[in-house]
Amino acid sequence: MNDPSSMPPPCAGLRIGDIAPDFEARSTIGPVRLSAYRKRWLVLFSHPADFTPVCTTEFVALAREAEAFEDRDCALMALSVDSLFSHFAWLRMIRDRFGVEVRFPIVEDPTLVIGRAFGMVSPQDNDSATVRTTFFIDPQGVIRAMTCYPANLGRSVPEMLRILDGLQAIDERHALAPANWQPGEPMLAAPSHNLDEVYAAKDITGWFLRDNEGKA
Ligand code: BEZ
Numbered sequence: 001m002n003d004p005s006s007m008p009p010p011c012a013g014l015r016i017g018d019i020a021p022d023f024e025a026r027s028t029i030g031p032v033r034l035s036a037y038r039k040r041w042l043v044l045f046s047h048p049a050d051f052t053p054v055c056t057t058e059f060v061a062l063a064r065e066a067e068a069f070e071d072r073d074c075a076l077m078a079l080s081v082d083s084l085f086s087h088f089a090w091l092r093m094i095r096d097r098f099g100v101e102v103r104f105p106i107v108e109d110p111t112l113v114i115g116r117a118f119g120m121v122s123p124q125d126n127d128s129a130t131v132r133t134t135f136f137i138d139p140q141g142v143i144r145a146m147t148c149y150p151a152n153l154g155r156s157v158p159e160m161l162r163i164l165d166g167l168q169a170i171d172e173r174h175a176l177a178p179a180n181w182q183p184g185e186p187m188l189a190a191p192s193h194n195l196d197e198v199y200a201a202k203d204i205t206g207w208f209l210r211d212n213e214g215k216a
Contacts, residue, residue, distance in 0.1 A: 014119050016144060020044070020137045021117045027105035028087050032077065035141065041074035041168070042137040043160060046120040046130035050082040050090040054154045058132075059090075061157045063100040072164050076104035079115065080130055084108045136163055138171075175212035187212040 014021075020042075024033040034044070047055040062069075062076060069076055080087075087106040095101050107114065109130075115121040120130040132149035144167050149155055166177040175187035191208035192198060201207040 014135075014143060014146070016146065018143050019141050020135060020143050022141075023114050023117065025107045025109065025114060026084050027077075027107045028084065028091060029103070029105040032105050032107060034077075037075055037077070037137070038141050039139050041072065041139060041164060042077060043069065043074060043134060043164070044077045044079065044118070044137060045132070045134040045155075046079045046115060046118070047132060048130060048151045049080060050086045051093070052151075054152065055080075056090075056094065058154050058157075059094055059102055060098045060100055061154075062104070063094070063102045065157050065161070066104060068161055069164070072161070072168065074164055077107065078104065079107040079109050079120070081109055081112060081115065083110060134160065136167060138167070173212060 020034060022033065022035045024031060034042075047058065049055060059078070066076065082090075087108060091102045091106070109115050112121055112130075115130045118133065118135065120133045131151065132147075132153070132155060134147045134155065135143055136145040138144045145163050147155070147163075162182065165183045166181055169175065169183065169187060170177055173187055175189060178186075178188050181187065189210050189212045192201075198207045
């Protein structure tokens with residue numbers, strides 16, 4: 001059994017509402033600093049390794065949808081333990097094989113210092129590969145949502161865009177996004193905190209389960 005004091009911190013404890021830890025690192029588009037992305041949305045995501053099947057399909061899918069992220073004023077930034085030169089070779093292969101250029105930065109994190117700060121590395125795992133963690137970071141640098149998938153399950157780009165759309169609509173309309181919400185669909189209003197409104201509601205759900213119409 002490992003000595004717990006020698007193990008990495010358990011998933012760093014980052015939570016929704018935390019400020020994303022800042023870092024500066026080499027990437028495929030030159031040096032990047034996370035805090036330089038403030039004022040825009042940012043999707044920061046880790047992948048286990050370059051030249052692996054699921055990761056390759058994710059990068060092809062994300063590069064093909066890069067404009068959809070731009071349309072939402074959202075930058076993409078990827079990260080793995082592989083070296084910058086491995087990233088370059090992989091992107092060249094993706095371009096030649098799939099006809100798509102990945103232009104968003106892929107950060108190198110050979111010492112895992114960034115992956116550990118974000119809890120992207122499994123502390124129990126002897127493997128240094130990062131898992132498929134995705135952080136949705138708002139223009140103030142606040143983590144607004146995160147997802148974590150295993151190495152053998154690729155992320156859904158439509159779901160990443162839906163999360164972004166949902167977060168942006170929540171902010172713009174001061175509303176709640178119900179299950180399976182899609183852009184253009186009604187949103188929910190926050191429930192009442194006032195007992196008089198509870199009694200005055202026209203039916204038994206009217207005070208807590210109501211759409212946001214007229215409140216946009
Ligand atoms: C993949 O991207 O295909 C992959 C990466 C690490 C482990 C297993 C699969």
